Amino acid sequence: MTRYFAFIVWMISSSAVFAEIVVPTRTIRANSIITEVDVGTKPGHVANGFDRVIDVIGQEAKTTLYAGRPIHVDSIGPPALVTRNQIVSLRFQTAGLIITTEGRSLERGGVGDRVRIMNLTSRATLFGQIQPDGSVQVQN
Incomplete structure (x- = not known):
């Protein structure tokens, strides 16, 4: 039972290492359209963030997005x-x-x-x- 529990803990912790979040590569001002050169990914996980760059490209920033910080779902929207x-x-x-x-x-x-x-x-x-x-x- 303890080996099984240790295996589950290892699986959960190792899967978090492979998760990625979408972050701006530079500061993006509010009302700007997000392009492929504006965003990238980095390791991590955010509950209400994006994990695919394609979901963010073409959207408009509702607020200023700062380089390296996760992009939250409510921070962007359609142009x-x-x-x-x-x-x-x-x-x-x-x-x-x-x-x-x-x-x-x-x-x-x-x-x-x-x-x-x-x-x-x-x-x-x-x-x-x-x-x-x-x-x-x-x-x-």
Whole structure:
């Protein structure tokens, strides 16, 4: 029984040695797109970190990422299509009725993000979801 227990402890400790985490090779500023030259791997394990470089490349840094520190899942996301104060097309659709107008984005966001927007005609603040074409689908 003790040999079995010692073997299990050895397996757990040795598997942690072979684990890798993705880290920036240089400091990456917030809102920057991550490229293959920006990241590498090093031995270690982080619960909410990345272990494959391919999962990080093409994503946008939400916060500043420092060289050598693990990249956490909530520190990156899809690239922003809409920036703050950008004029966007607003689309409201319900029961066969479609209303399209222009609005000003009050937040940055990528595809699928929920953002606040201001209708330029009525000055009302609304919420909408960013679509793949950069327009915003107003939520009722």
